[in-house]
Amino acid sequence: MFALAQNTSRQREILEVVFRNGWEYMRRLLTGGRADEPALPTPAVLRNILIDLGPVYVKLGQLLSTRPDILPPDYTEALTALQANVPPVAWAEVEVLIRKQLNCPLEDAFETIDREPVAAGSIAQTHRARLMSGEEVALKVQRPGIETVVEQDISIIHGLAELASRTDIGQDYDVVALAEEFTSALRAELDFTKEANFTEQLRKNLAESRWFDADEIVVPAINWTLTSSQLLVMEWLNGKPILTAELPAGESGDAKRDATTTLLFRAFFQQIYIDGFFHADPHPGNIFYLDDGRIALIDCGMVGRLDPRTQQILTEMLLAIVDIDARRCSQLTLELAEAGQPVNMLRLENDYDRMLRKYYNLSLSQINFSEVFYEVLQIARANRIQMPSSLGLYAKSLANLEGVARGFNPKLNLLDEIKPLIADLFRRQLFGTSPLQTLLRTTLDLKSLSLQSPRQVEVLLDRITSESLHWNITLRDLDPLRRSLDDSANRLSFSIVVAALIVGAAIVSANANSSQATVIGNALFAAASLIGLWLMISIVRSGRLR
Structure with a gap:
């Protein structure tokens, strides 16, 4: 059938987990019963299956939780807090691995x-x-022996992807390619030198900023002498997860919470909208409040990347949401989407209009922007628009950041935090980081345009006057119209044939001087009757008689 049907201990274990948790479709399929329309398990069942299957599948669930453009909200919500219940490895095994590294x-x-x-x-x-x-x-x-488990499970994940490709979700999205993306990311995660490089890059990017005091935020330094593919050695930071940190009561504690919240938002907005390289898993356990009052970002194994064009579109999307502009949101969604996808623009705009209508009577301070962007990805999914995977990480990072900030500082006013940043982002997009450099680049572009325009106009006029100009025009949704016209033309042709047969039969019968002529006339009448009856039945069955 596929990989799961083979007789190995790991595959039998997976089957037992699937049966025990009650994925009915898979149970019927693998026990030879009647399998109806392929269906995914419920969110709770899927989460339990992934937990029982172990570390690799927990990672798969964590990846899927970053893709609200693929899975419905109830699935991403169930998978967001997915954590493996993994007991620690005994020191004797860990020591052997460390010595080898x-x-x-x-x-x-x-x-x-x-x-x-x-x-x-x-x-x-x-x-x-x-x-x-x-x-x-x-x-x-790294856990000893994890590479063997990963490679064994990766082959099975590809088999599961082939099965999932036959479900409703699989028909809309290339789940086989998604499985390949996940397995590549998982293999990369087994190489700790990649995480070390990510950590070093983030540390370098946050070492200076015009938005915040760079000394107030810390990324642990990497000890490159001792770090290897299975051993990561980095600076130890004394502190606690941010939501368990104890701050002084009263005004001084409130002021520190406000300052820390502002620092977090500015540090992440710089990562996302300026650097284009961001920590993609800012949950409470990865943001530490240090004993000296600084903030630390740890565990940089999952990062996201945004190119300058995507950064600009996302910034404009924030403005379009604030302006409750459904049409602009639709246009920006298509700019973000992968090219070559047919889209019903009217339906897309209507979906955005219904979504944004909820915010008509709300002030900006009441809008949860991360929730809004999750809805943007859900609208894309509903319209079968495939979005880049980086946008799922972007949405998850914003949601985690906003959740941590509100948990740490319940008095948070999100608008006050992001308003100056958005204004500065638009200024940077309009004028660049160096106004003089932007002016010089614009001047060069204008010079190039002024030099090329006369020649281009001359070529265009030349082609028009020589009748060598060709227009390539593509019109969407013409196939249904073409088929309808073909049907109409066919029916009209048959009607003409029926009429001709009736007229011919009438002429033959009127001048029949022999039995042979009478037979021919009757045959023509019979043929006309049969064709006419068939034509009437086809028109009635098409439902277009009215």
Whole structure:
């Protein structure tokens, strides 16, 4: 049938999990029963299946939670907080792996290592350690043997993707390509040098800013001497997850919360709208409030990228949402979408109009912008518009950021935080980071246009006068009209044939002087009657008699 039908222990385990959690369609399909229309399990069942299947499938669920353009809201909501219940690996196994990854004896590199991990995840676990120099570091150690499990499960995921491609969602989206995207990301996540590079890039980008004090936000430094593909060694930061941090009561605590909230928004808006390289998983456990009052971003394994064109479109989309402009939202959605997709613009505008109508009577401070953008992706999904995967990460990052900020500072006024940033973004898009550079570039463009225009006009006039100008015009939705015209022409032709047969039969019968002529006339009448009856039946059955 496909990969799951083969007889291996891992595949049998997957079948047992599927049966135990009650995915009825899969149960009927694999037990030889009658499988009706393919159907995904309910959100709760899908979440439980992924948790039971282990780390690789939990990662798959986390990836799917970033794609509201593919899955309905109830699915993305069920998968958003998906975490694997993974017990830590015993120190004896971890120590063996660390020794293999180091270029020197363990005792020469570290003065001490805590044997109990401070955190255990689906791919790795983290230990606290001290270098021989006395510096405190965090060791992120890959779970021993995880590569074998990943490779085994990847082949099965491709089989599941082939099955899912026959469901309603699979018919609208290339789930096989989505599975390939996920497996590539998963293999990349097994190489900790990539995460180290991401961390270093983010650290460099946030080292300076015109929006905030760069000294107030921290990204851990990487120890490149000891870091390898399965061992990530980085600076240890003393602090707590932001939502568990204890701030002083009263006005000083409130002022610190306001300042921290502003810092977070400005740091992430710079990542998204200026750098185009952003931390794509800012959940409460990855944002730390340090003991010295600074903010730290950790776990940079998942990042998103936006090119300048997408950044500009997303900025304009925010303005279109604020202006409740359904038409502009539709145009910007098509600019964001992958090229070559047929779209019903009227339906798309109506969907946006219904969505934005909810915000007519709300002030800007009451609008949840991350929720609005999730709705934008859902409208794209409803209209079968495929959006780049980076937009799912963008939406998830905004939603996580807004959730953390509101949890940390319930008095948050989102409009006050983003209004000055949006104004500055539009100024940057209009004039660039250097007004003089923008002026010079515009001057060169105008010079090029002035030099080329006369020649282009001459060529156009030449082609018009020589009758060599060809127009390539493509009109959408002409096929139904063409088929309708073909049907009408065919019926008209048959009607003419019937009329000709009747007239011919009448002439033959009127001048019949022999039995042969009478037979011919009757045959013509019979043929006309049969064709006429068939024509009437086809018109009635088409429902277009009126």
